[in-house]
Amino acid sequence: MKYPETQKFWHYLLMLFFDGARGRMHYRRWPVENNVAVVVLLPGLGQHSGHYHRLARTLKAIDVEMWALDTAGHGLSEGDPEHPGTLAELVADATRLVELTRAELPHTPMVLMGHSLGAVTALGMLGAAIPDVGSEADLSAVEANVPVTPSLPVEDLTGLVLSGVPKRALGGGVPGALGTPMPAHLPVLAVHGMEDRRAPIDAMRVWTARHETVNLREYADAGHDLLHEPGHARVAGDIAQWLRNAVVGLARQR
Template identity: 25%
Template sequence: MSEMSERTVTVTCPSGPLQVRTWQAGEPGWVALIAHGYGEHSGRYRWVAEQLAREGAAVHAPDHVGHGGSPGERALLTDAETVVADLECVRETAAREHPGLPLVLIGHSLGGMFAVRYAQEYPQHLAAIVLSAPVLGTWHVLDLLEYSEIPDTPIDPQALSRDPEVGRAYLDDPQVWHGPFKRRTLQAIERCLRAINHGPALRAPTLWLHGADDDLVPEADTRTGVDAVRGSRMHEHIYPDARHELFNERNRAEVLGDVLSFLNRELARTDTTRGKS
Protein backbone atom coordinates (compact mmCIF):
# COMPACT_ATOMS: atom_id res chain seq x y z
CA MET A 1 0.00 0.00 0.00
CA SER A 2 1.32 3.45 -0.89
CA GLU A 3 2.28 5.78 1.94
CA MET A 4 -0.35 8.36 2.85
CA SER A 5 0.66 11.95 2.20
CA GLU A 6 -1.12 14.76 4.06
CA ARG A 7 -0.28 18.41 3.45
CA THR A 8 -1.62 21.79 4.46
CA VAL A 9 -1.25 24.52 1.86
CA THR A 10 -2.49 28.07 1.38
CA VAL A 11 -4.52 28.90 -1.72
CA THR A 12 -5.36 32.51 -2.56
CA CYS A 13 -9.08 32.64 -3.35
CA PRO A 14 -11.77 35.35 -3.59
CA SER A 15 -12.19 35.28 0.22
CA GLY A 16 -8.45 35.51 0.81
CA PRO A 17 -5.64 33.03 1.57
CA LEU A 18 -7.55 29.88 2.52
CA GLN A 19 -6.05 26.92 4.31
CA VAL A 20 -6.48 23.73 2.29
CA ARG A 21 -5.69 20.22 3.49
CA THR A 22 -4.78 17.61 0.90
CA TRP A 23 -4.41 13.84 1.12
CA GLN A 24 -2.93 11.45 -1.43
CA ALA A 25 -1.70 7.86 -1.51
CA GLY A 26 0.13 6.89 -4.68
CA GLU A 27 -0.85 8.05 -8.14
CA PRO A 28 -4.44 9.38 -8.05
CA GLY A 29 -7.11 8.57 -10.61
CA TRP A 30 -9.67 11.17 -9.52
CA VAL A 31 -10.02 14.29 -7.40
CA ALA A 32 -12.31 14.66 -4.36
CA LEU A 33 -13.18 18.17 -3.20
CA ILE A 34 -14.67 18.26 0.33
CA ALA A 35 -16.82 21.13 1.59
CA HIS A 36 -17.13 21.00 5.38
CA GLY A 37 -20.08 22.18 7.47
CA TYR A 38 -20.88 25.24 9.56
CA GLY A 39 -18.54 26.14 12.42
CA GLU A 40 -16.08 23.29 11.84
CA HIS A 41 -13.04 22.71 9.62
CA SER A 42 -11.55 20.29 7.10
CA GLY A 43 -9.40 18.52 9.69
CA ARG A 44 -12.52 16.80 11.01
CA TYR A 45 -12.67 14.88 7.70
CA ARG A 46 -9.29 13.20 8.07
CA TRP A 47 -10.70 9.68 8.35
CA VAL A 48 -12.93 9.85 5.28
CA ALA A 49 -10.22 11.70 3.31
CA GLU A 50 -7.70 8.98 4.07
CA GLN A 51 -10.15 6.28 2.95
CA LEU A 52 -10.85 8.14 -0.30
CA ALA A 53 -7.14 8.63 -0.92
CA ARG A 54 -6.54 4.90 -0.50
CA GLU A 55 -9.22 4.37 -3.14
CA GLY A 56 -7.32 6.51 -5.63
CA ALA A 57 -8.44 10.07 -4.85
CA ALA A 58 -6.41 13.22 -4.53
CA VAL A 59 -8.40 14.89 -1.77
CA HIS A 60 -8.55 18.68 -1.42
CA ALA A 61 -10.48 20.13 1.53
CA PRO A 62 -10.46 23.88 2.20
CA ASP A 63 -11.36 25.60 5.45
CA HIS A 64 -14.11 28.04 4.45
CA VAL A 65 -13.55 31.71 5.16
CA GLY A 66 -13.99 32.37 8.89
CA HIS A 67 -13.41 28.71 9.72
CA GLY A 68 -10.47 26.60 10.87
CA GLY A 69 -7.13 27.92 9.71
CA SER A 70 -8.58 30.33 7.14
CA PRO A 71 -8.82 34.08 7.83
CA GLY A 72 -11.96 36.04 8.61
CA GLU A 73 -14.29 36.65 11.53
CA ARG A 74 -15.17 33.31 13.06
CA ALA A 75 -18.26 31.59 11.59
CA LEU A 76 -19.21 34.69 9.61
CA LEU A 77 -20.47 34.07 6.07
CA THR A 78 -21.65 37.23 4.38
CA ASP A 79 -22.27 35.74 0.94
CA ALA A 80 -22.56 32.07 0.05
CA GLU A 81 -21.70 32.88 -3.56
CA THR A 82 -18.21 33.88 -2.42
CA VAL A 83 -17.77 30.49 -0.74
CA VAL A 84 -18.87 28.84 -3.98
CA ALA A 85 -16.29 30.94 -5.84
CA ASP A 86 -13.69 29.78 -3.30
CA LEU A 87 -14.55 26.15 -4.07
CA GLU A 88 -14.03 26.85 -7.76
CA CYS A 89 -10.68 28.43 -6.91
CA VAL A 90 -9.60 25.30 -5.01
CA ARG A 91 -10.86 23.14 -7.88
CA GLU A 92 -8.73 25.11 -10.33
CA THR A 93 -5.69 24.55 -8.11
CA ALA A 94 -6.40 20.82 -7.92
CA ALA A 95 -6.90 20.66 -11.69
CA ARG A 96 -3.49 22.23 -12.26
CA GLU A 97 -1.90 19.62 -10.01
CA HIS A 98 -3.90 16.73 -11.48
CA PRO A 99 -4.88 17.67 -15.03
CA GLY A 100 -7.57 15.64 -16.74
CA LEU A 101 -8.82 13.77 -13.66
CA PRO A 102 -12.56 13.61 -12.96
CA LEU A 103 -13.87 15.62 -10.02
CA VAL A 104 -16.16 14.46 -7.22
CA LEU A 105 -17.65 17.11 -4.92
CA ILE A 106 -18.53 16.01 -1.38
CA GLY A 107 -20.48 18.39 0.84
CA HIS A 108 -21.61 17.86 4.42
CA SER A 109 -24.37 19.85 6.13
CA LEU A 110 -23.91 23.53 5.19
CA GLY A 111 -21.13 22.32 2.90
CA GLY A 112 -23.83 20.33 1.13
CA MET A 113 -25.67 23.59 0.44
CA PHE A 114 -22.48 25.08 -0.99
CA ALA A 115 -21.93 21.92 -3.05
CA VAL A 116 -25.40 22.10 -4.62
CA ARG A 117 -25.00 25.78 -5.45
CA TYR A 118 -21.60 25.01 -6.95
CA ALA A 119 -23.13 22.23 -9.03
CA GLN A 120 -25.76 24.63 -10.34
CA GLU A 121 -23.13 27.17 -11.37
CA TYR A 122 -20.27 24.91 -12.53
CA PRO A 123 -21.92 21.68 -13.73
CA GLN A 124 -19.32 21.17 -16.46
CA HIS A 125 -16.62 20.29 -13.92
CA LEU A 126 -18.40 17.52 -12.01
CA ALA A 127 -18.32 13.78 -12.52
CA ALA A 128 -20.39 13.12 -9.37
CA ILE A 129 -21.74 14.74 -6.20
CA VAL A 130 -22.08 13.30 -2.68
CA LEU A 131 -24.33 15.16 -0.22
CA SER A 132 -24.12 14.21 3.46
CA ALA A 133 -27.03 15.60 5.51
CA PRO A 134 -27.14 18.74 3.36
CA VAL A 135 -28.87 21.94 4.42
CA LEU A 136 -31.44 22.28 1.63
CA GLY A 137 -35.06 23.31 1.30
CA THR A 138 -35.89 24.76 4.70
CA TRP A 139 -33.84 24.85 7.91
CA HIS A 140 -35.30 25.43 11.36
CA VAL A 141 -32.19 27.34 12.48
CA LEU A 142 -33.28 30.22 10.24
CA ASP A 143 -36.17 30.79 12.66
CA LEU A 144 -33.58 32.55 14.83
CA LEU A 145 -33.82 35.51 12.45
CA GLU A 146 -37.17 36.34 14.05
CA TYR A 147 -35.39 37.50 17.21
CA SER A 148 -34.11 41.05 17.55
CA GLU A 149 -31.01 39.56 19.19
CA ILE A 150 -29.92 36.10 18.03
CA PRO A 151 -30.02 33.78 21.07
CA ASP A 152 -27.04 31.61 21.85
CA THR A 153 -28.16 28.11 20.90
CA PRO A 154 -25.04 25.91 20.83
CA ILE A 155 -25.07 22.67 18.90
CA ASP A 156 -25.75 19.68 21.13
CA PRO A 157 -22.72 17.40 20.63
CA GLN A 158 -24.92 14.36 21.22
CA ALA A 159 -26.81 15.24 18.04
CA LEU A 160 -23.69 14.65 15.94
CA SER A 161 -23.26 10.90 16.37
CA ARG A 162 -24.24 7.93 18.48
CA ASP A 163 -20.52 7.64 19.31
CA PRO A 164 -20.00 9.83 22.43
CA GLU A 165 -16.30 10.26 21.58
CA VAL A 166 -17.31 12.29 18.52
CA GLY A 167 -19.20 14.78 20.68
CA ARG A 168 -16.37 15.05 23.20
CA ALA A 169 -13.80 15.69 20.47
CA TYR A 170 -16.08 18.32 18.95
CA LEU A 171 -16.38 20.17 22.26
CA ASP A 172 -12.62 20.01 22.87
CA ASP A 173 -11.63 21.16 19.37
CA PRO A 174 -10.29 24.74 19.54
CA GLN A 175 -10.89 25.25 15.83
CA VAL A 176 -14.63 24.55 16.12
CA TRP A 177 -16.89 27.57 16.65
CA HIS A 178 -18.99 27.12 19.78
CA GLY A 179 -20.55 30.59 19.86
CA PRO A 180 -23.95 31.79 18.62
CA PHE A 181 -25.05 32.07 15.01
CA LYS A 182 -24.49 35.48 13.48
CA ARG A 183 -27.34 37.29 11.80
CA ARG A 184 -25.44 37.95 8.57
CA THR A 185 -24.51 34.28 8.36
CA LEU A 186 -28.14 33.20 8.70
CA GLN A 187 -29.21 35.80 6.14
CA ALA A 188 -26.58 34.53 3.68
CA ILE A 189 -27.83 30.96 4.17
CA GLU A 190 -31.42 32.05 3.62
CA ARG A 191 -30.50 33.82 0.36
CA CYS A 192 -28.55 30.81 -0.87
CA LEU A 193 -31.39 28.37 -0.16
CA ARG A 194 -33.76 30.63 -2.05
CA ALA A 195 -31.39 30.76 -5.02
CA ILE A 196 -30.98 26.98 -5.00
CA ASN A 197 -34.72 26.38 -4.90
CA HIS A 198 -35.13 28.57 -7.99
CA GLY A 199 -32.06 27.25 -9.75
CA PRO A 200 -31.55 24.44 -12.27
CA ALA A 201 -31.76 20.74 -11.51
CA LEU A 202 -28.53 18.87 -10.84
CA ARG A 203 -26.98 17.41 -13.96
CA ALA A 204 -24.26 15.27 -12.39
CA PRO A 205 -25.07 11.93 -10.76
CA THR A 206 -25.78 12.69 -7.11
CA LEU A 207 -25.83 10.57 -3.96
CA TRP A 208 -27.80 11.99 -1.02
CA LEU A 209 -27.07 10.49 2.41
CA HIS A 210 -29.02 11.29 5.58
CA GLY A 211 -29.57 9.94 9.07
CA ALA A 212 -33.16 9.22 10.02
CA ASP A 213 -32.47 10.57 13.54
CA ASP A 214 -30.77 13.77 12.41
CA ASP A 215 -32.18 16.55 14.61
CA LEU A 216 -29.73 19.23 13.45
CA VAL A 217 -30.76 19.00 9.78
CA PRO A 218 -33.97 16.95 9.66
CA GLU A 219 -34.30 14.66 6.67
CA ALA A 220 -37.87 15.80 5.92
CA ASP A 221 -36.79 19.44 5.56
CA THR A 222 -33.86 18.53 3.34
CA ARG A 223 -36.09 16.41 1.13
CA THR A 224 -38.06 19.47 0.05
CA GLY A 225 -34.82 20.99 -1.23
CA VAL A 226 -33.64 17.76 -2.83
CA ASP A 227 -36.93 17.51 -4.71
CA ALA A 228 -36.46 21.08 -5.96
CA VAL A 229 -33.10 20.25 -7.60
CA ARG A 230 -33.57 16.53 -8.27
CA GLY A 231 -31.98 15.53 -11.54
CA SER A 232 -32.44 12.33 -13.49
CA ARG A 233 -29.53 10.61 -11.69
CA MET A 234 -30.31 11.19 -8.02
CA HIS A 235 -29.75 8.35 -5.55
CA GLU A 236 -30.37 8.33 -1.81
CA HIS A 237 -29.63 6.38 1.36
CA ILE A 238 -31.48 7.14 4.60
CA TYR A 239 -29.84 5.36 7.54
CA PRO A 240 -32.10 4.27 10.43
CA ASP A 241 -31.02 5.58 13.86
CA ALA A 242 -28.09 7.56 12.40
CA ARG A 243 -27.60 11.17 13.45
CA HIS A 244 -26.04 14.16 11.70
CA GLU A 245 -22.40 13.32 11.00
CA LEU A 246 -22.61 10.16 8.94
CA PHE A 247 -18.84 9.99 8.36
CA ASN A 248 -18.41 9.99 12.16
CA GLU A 249 -21.27 7.62 12.95
CA ARG A 250 -21.05 4.11 14.34
CA ASN A 251 -21.92 2.76 10.91
CA ARG A 252 -19.44 4.98 9.07
CA ALA A 253 -17.88 1.98 7.32
CA GLU A 254 -21.29 1.15 5.83
CA VAL A 255 -21.74 4.78 4.76
CA LEU A 256 -18.30 4.90 3.16
CA GLY A 257 -19.00 1.62 1.39
CA ASP A 258 -22.16 3.07 -0.13
CA VAL A 259 -20.24 6.17 -1.21
CA LEU A 260 -17.48 4.14 -2.85
CA SER A 261 -19.94 1.83 -4.62
CA PHE A 262 -21.67 4.88 -6.08
CA LEU A 263 -18.42 6.61 -7.05
CA ASN A 264 -16.83 3.51 -8.56
CA ARG A 265 -19.89 3.04 -10.76
CA GLU A 266 -20.09 6.67 -11.85
CA LEU A 267 -16.35 7.13 -12.38
CA ALA A 268 -16.30 3.97 -14.49
CA ARG A 269 -18.98 5.56 -16.67
CA THR A 270 -16.87 8.69 -16.90
CA ASP A 271 -13.88 6.62 -18.07
CA THR A 272 -16.05 4.88 -20.67
CA THR A 273 -17.33 8.21 -21.97
CA ARG A 274 -13.79 9.55 -22.23
CA GLY A 275 -12.71 6.48 -24.11
CA LYS A 276 -15.37 7.17 -26.74
CA SER A 277 -14.47 10.83 -27.10
Protein backbone atom coordinates in the same frame (compact mmCIF):
# COMPACT_ATOMS: atom_id res chain seq x y z
CA MET B 1 12.94 5.12 6.35
CA LYS B 2 9.84 2.90 6.61
CA TYR B 3 6.57 4.22 7.97
CA PRO B 4 3.70 2.23 9.51
CA GLU B 5 0.64 2.51 7.27
CA THR B 6 -0.99 5.33 9.30
CA GLN B 7 2.25 7.31 9.42
CA LYS B 8 2.72 6.83 5.70
CA PHE B 9 -0.73 8.26 5.11
CA TRP B 10 -0.06 11.40 7.16
CA HIS B 11 3.43 11.72 5.67
CA TYR B 12 1.84 12.36 2.27
CA LEU B 13 -0.71 14.87 3.52
CA LEU B 14 -0.17 18.33 2.00
CA MET B 15 -1.34 21.49 3.80
CA LEU B 16 -1.68 24.36 1.34
CA PHE B 17 -2.99 27.93 1.06
CA PHE B 18 -4.40 30.35 -1.48
CA ASP B 19 -5.37 34.01 -1.30
CA GLY B 20 -9.13 34.38 -1.18
CA ALA B 21 -11.10 37.58 -1.56
CA ARG B 22 -11.51 37.81 2.23
CA GLY B 23 -8.17 36.45 3.44
CA ARG B 24 -5.79 33.52 3.30
CA MET B 25 -7.58 30.21 2.75
CA HIS B 26 -6.22 26.85 3.82
CA TYR B 27 -6.87 23.47 2.23
CA ARG B 28 -5.53 19.96 2.55
CA ARG B 29 -4.63 17.48 -0.13
CA TRP B 30 -4.12 13.75 0.33
CA PRO B 31 -2.22 12.79 -2.86
CA VAL B 32 -2.79 9.38 -4.41
CA GLU B 33 -0.33 8.05 -6.96
CA ASN B 34 -2.07 6.88 -10.13
CA ASN B 35 -5.41 8.19 -8.91
CA VAL B 36 -8.60 7.34 -10.80
CA ALA B 37 -10.61 10.31 -9.48
CA VAL B 38 -10.41 13.26 -7.11
CA VAL B 39 -12.99 14.38 -4.52
CA VAL B 40 -13.15 18.07 -3.58
CA LEU B 41 -14.73 18.27 -0.12
CA LEU B 42 -16.47 21.28 1.45
CA PRO B 43 -17.01 20.76 5.22
CA GLY B 44 -19.91 21.97 7.31
CA LEU B 45 -20.07 24.83 9.77
CA GLY B 46 -17.80 24.27 12.77
CA GLN B 47 -15.69 21.70 10.90
CA HIS B 48 -12.47 21.86 8.93
CA SER B 49 -10.46 19.71 6.56
CA GLY B 50 -8.53 17.97 9.35
CA HIS B 51 -11.72 16.28 10.55
CA TYR B 52 -11.93 14.20 7.38
CA HIS B 53 -8.73 12.15 7.47
CA ARG B 54 -10.67 8.90 7.90
CA LEU B 55 -12.70 9.57 4.77
CA ALA B 56 -9.52 10.44 2.88
CA ARG B 57 -7.99 7.12 3.95
CA THR B 58 -11.09 5.22 2.82
CA LEU B 59 -10.98 6.93 -0.57
CA LYS B 60 -7.27 6.29 -0.92
CA ALA B 61 -8.02 2.57 -0.69
CA ILE B 62 -9.92 2.84 -4.00
CA ASP B 63 -7.29 5.15 -5.55
CA VAL B 64 -9.39 8.30 -5.14
CA GLU B 65 -7.53 11.44 -4.05
CA MET B 66 -9.16 14.02 -1.78
CA TRP B 67 -8.79 17.80 -1.45
CA ALA B 68 -10.65 19.60 1.35
CA LEU B 69 -11.19 23.27 2.11
CA ASP B 70 -11.17 25.07 5.46
CA THR B 71 -14.16 27.41 5.33
CA ALA B 72 -13.35 31.05 6.16
CA GLY B 73 -12.77 31.37 9.91
CA HIS B 74 -12.37 27.60 10.33
CA GLY B 75 -9.27 25.46 10.67
CA LEU B 76 -6.29 27.41 9.38
CA SER B 77 -8.27 29.75 7.11
CA GLU B 78 -8.47 33.42 8.05
CA GLY B 79 -11.82 34.96 8.94
CA ASP B 80 -14.54 35.05 11.57
CA PRO B 81 -15.92 31.60 12.45
CA GLU B 82 -19.21 33.20 13.48
CA HIS B 83 -19.59 34.83 10.07
CA PRO B 84 -18.06 32.55 7.40
CA GLY B 85 -19.54 34.66 4.60
CA THR B 86 -22.52 34.95 2.30
CA LEU B 87 -23.34 32.04 0.04
CA ALA B 88 -21.88 33.99 -2.89
CA GLU B 89 -18.60 34.40 -0.96
CA LEU B 90 -18.52 30.74 0.07
CA VAL B 91 -19.14 29.75 -3.55
CA ALA B 92 -16.26 31.98 -4.69
CA ASP B 93 -13.84 30.34 -2.25
CA ALA B 94 -14.94 26.83 -3.20
CA THR B 95 -14.77 27.61 -6.91
CA ARG B 96 -11.18 28.76 -6.46
CA LEU B 97 -10.28 25.43 -4.84
CA VAL B 98 -11.90 23.55 -7.73
CA GLU B 99 -9.85 25.65 -10.16
CA LEU B 100 -6.64 24.81 -8.27
CA THR B 101 -7.55 21.13 -8.29
CA ARG B 102 -8.30 21.16 -11.99
CA ALA B 103 -5.02 22.97 -12.74
CA GLU B 104 -3.07 20.33 -10.83
CA LEU B 105 -5.10 17.34 -12.09
CA PRO B 106 -6.41 18.46 -15.49
CA HIS B 107 -7.47 15.05 -16.74
CA THR B 108 -8.65 13.42 -13.50
CA PRO B 109 -12.41 12.85 -13.07
CA MET B 110 -13.64 15.22 -10.35
CA VAL B 111 -16.39 14.73 -7.79
CA LEU B 112 -17.67 17.63 -5.67
CA MET B 113 -18.75 16.76 -2.12
CA GLY B 114 -20.30 18.92 0.59
CA HIS B 115 -21.62 18.40 4.10
CA SER B 116 -24.32 20.68 5.57
CA LEU B 117 -23.17 24.26 4.82
CA GLY B 118 -20.65 22.73 2.42
CA ALA B 119 -23.48 20.93 0.63
CA VAL B 120 -25.36 24.22 0.31
CA THR B 121 -22.18 25.73 -1.13
CA ALA B 122 -21.78 22.84 -3.58
CA LEU B 123 -25.35 23.31 -4.82
CA GLY B 124 -24.69 27.06 -4.98
CA MET B 125 -21.75 26.40 -7.30
CA LEU B 126 -24.25 24.73 -9.64
CA GLY B 127 -26.77 27.55 -9.27
CA ALA B 128 -29.15 25.10 -7.58
CA ALA B 129 -29.07 26.05 -3.87
CA ILE B 130 -32.45 27.69 -4.14
CA PRO B 131 -34.80 28.08 -1.16
CA ASP B 132 -38.49 27.25 -1.35
CA VAL B 133 -39.54 30.42 -3.14
CA GLY B 134 -43.16 29.70 -2.35
CA SER B 135 -42.42 30.99 1.15
CA GLU B 136 -40.58 34.10 -0.04
CA ALA B 137 -42.54 37.34 -0.30
CA ASP B 138 -39.83 39.12 -2.29
CA LEU B 139 -38.23 36.98 -5.02
CA SER B 140 -35.70 39.73 -5.79
CA ALA B 141 -34.22 39.13 -2.32
CA VAL B 142 -33.64 35.50 -3.26
CA GLU B 143 -31.85 36.47 -6.47
CA ALA B 144 -29.71 39.02 -4.62
CA ASN B 145 -28.53 36.61 -1.93
CA VAL B 146 -28.38 33.23 -3.65
CA PRO B 147 -26.33 32.40 -6.78
CA VAL B 148 -28.79 31.40 -9.50
CA THR B 149 -26.23 30.61 -12.20
CA PRO B 150 -23.35 28.10 -12.04
CA SER B 151 -19.87 29.26 -11.09
CA LEU B 152 -18.17 26.30 -12.74
CA PRO B 153 -18.95 24.30 -15.89
CA VAL B 154 -20.88 21.18 -14.98
CA GLU B 155 -18.74 19.40 -17.57
CA ASP B 156 -15.91 19.67 -15.03
CA LEU B 157 -17.76 17.30 -12.69
CA THR B 158 -18.18 13.55 -12.89
CA GLY B 159 -20.37 13.34 -9.79
CA LEU B 160 -21.77 15.11 -6.73
CA VAL B 161 -22.01 13.84 -3.13
CA LEU B 162 -24.30 15.65 -0.66
CA SER B 163 -24.47 15.02 3.10
CA GLY B 164 -26.97 16.49 5.55
CA VAL B 165 -28.35 19.16 3.21
CA PRO B 166 -30.48 21.78 5.04
CA LYS B 167 -34.02 22.37 3.78
CA ARG B 168 -33.28 26.01 2.93
CA ALA B 169 -31.23 24.90 -0.10
CA LEU B 170 -33.69 22.34 -1.46
CA GLY B 171 -36.35 24.42 -3.18
CA GLY B 172 -34.62 23.97 -6.55
CA GLY B 173 -36.22 21.54 -8.97
CA VAL B 174 -39.73 22.91 -8.74
CA PRO B 175 -41.02 23.70 -12.27
CA GLY B 176 -40.38 27.36 -12.98
CA ALA B 177 -38.24 27.85 -9.88
CA LEU B 178 -35.35 30.29 -9.79
CA GLY B 179 -31.84 29.09 -10.45
CA THR B 180 -30.25 26.52 -12.69
CA PRO B 181 -31.85 23.04 -12.80
CA MET B 182 -29.68 20.16 -11.68
CA PRO B 183 -27.95 18.66 -14.73
CA ALA B 184 -29.92 15.66 -15.92
CA HIS B 185 -26.79 13.60 -16.59
CA LEU B 186 -24.88 14.28 -13.34
CA PRO B 187 -24.78 11.30 -10.93
CA VAL B 188 -25.63 12.45 -7.39
CA LEU B 189 -25.31 10.55 -4.12
CA ALA B 190 -27.13 11.97 -1.10
CA VAL B 191 -26.41 10.51 2.34
CA HIS B 192 -28.69 11.54 5.20
CA GLY B 193 -29.38 10.49 8.78
CA MET B 194 -33.00 9.59 9.49
CA GLU B 195 -32.69 11.21 12.94
CA ASP B 196 -31.11 14.42 11.60
CA ARG B 197 -32.69 17.24 13.64
CA ARG B 198 -30.64 20.05 12.13
CA ALA B 199 -31.66 19.12 8.59
CA PRO B 200 -34.70 16.80 8.74
CA ILE B 201 -34.69 14.19 6.01
CA ASP B 202 -38.20 14.86 4.67
CA ALA B 203 -37.04 17.78 2.52
CA MET B 204 -34.26 15.66 1.01
CA ARG B 205 -36.75 12.91 0.15
CA VAL B 206 -38.92 15.40 -1.72
CA TRP B 207 -35.90 16.88 -3.50
CA THR B 208 -34.63 13.43 -4.46
CA ALA B 209 -37.97 12.54 -6.03
CA ARG B 210 -37.58 15.52 -8.41
CA HIS B 211 -34.21 14.35 -9.76
CA GLU B 212 -33.83 11.01 -11.51
CA THR B 213 -30.04 10.87 -11.12
CA VAL B 214 -30.05 11.22 -7.30
CA ASN B 215 -29.33 8.12 -5.21
CA LEU B 216 -30.49 8.75 -1.62
CA ARG B 217 -28.99 6.58 1.13
CA GLU B 218 -30.81 6.84 4.46
CA TYR B 219 -29.23 5.81 7.77
CA ALA B 220 -31.36 4.76 10.72
CA ASP B 221 -30.25 5.87 14.20
CA ALA B 222 -27.99 8.49 12.59
CA GLY B 223 -28.11 12.25 12.96
CA HIS B 224 -26.64 15.20 11.12
CA ASP B 225 -22.89 14.57 11.25
CA LEU B 226 -22.81 11.21 9.48
CA LEU B 227 -19.06 10.96 8.95
CA HIS B 228 -18.29 11.54 12.63
CA GLU B 229 -20.96 9.39 14.28
CA PRO B 230 -20.66 5.74 15.33
CA GLY B 231 -21.74 4.57 11.88
CA HIS B 232 -19.14 6.69 10.05
CA ALA B 233 -17.31 3.68 8.60
CA ARG B 234 -20.47 2.39 6.91
CA VAL B 235 -21.25 5.82 5.44
CA ALA B 236 -17.68 6.26 4.16
CA GLY B 237 -17.78 2.74 2.72
CA ASP B 238 -21.04 3.48 0.92
CA ILE B 239 -19.57 6.68 -0.54
CA ALA B 240 -16.48 4.77 -1.69
CA GLN B 241 -18.60 2.03 -3.26
CA TRP B 242 -20.75 4.58 -5.09
CA LEU B 243 -17.65 6.37 -6.35
CA ARG B 244 -16.15 3.13 -7.57
CA ASN B 245 -19.30 1.86 -9.28
CA ALA B 246 -21.20 4.92 -10.44
CA VAL B 247 -18.48 7.50 -10.97
CA VAL B 248 -15.13 5.88 -11.65
CA GLY B 249 -16.76 3.33 -13.95
CA LEU B 250 -18.60 6.10 -15.80
CA ALA B 251 -15.43 8.11 -16.22
CA ARG B 252 -13.60 5.13 -17.67
CA GLN B 253 -16.32 4.76 -20.30
CA ARG B 254 -15.82 8.33 -21.55
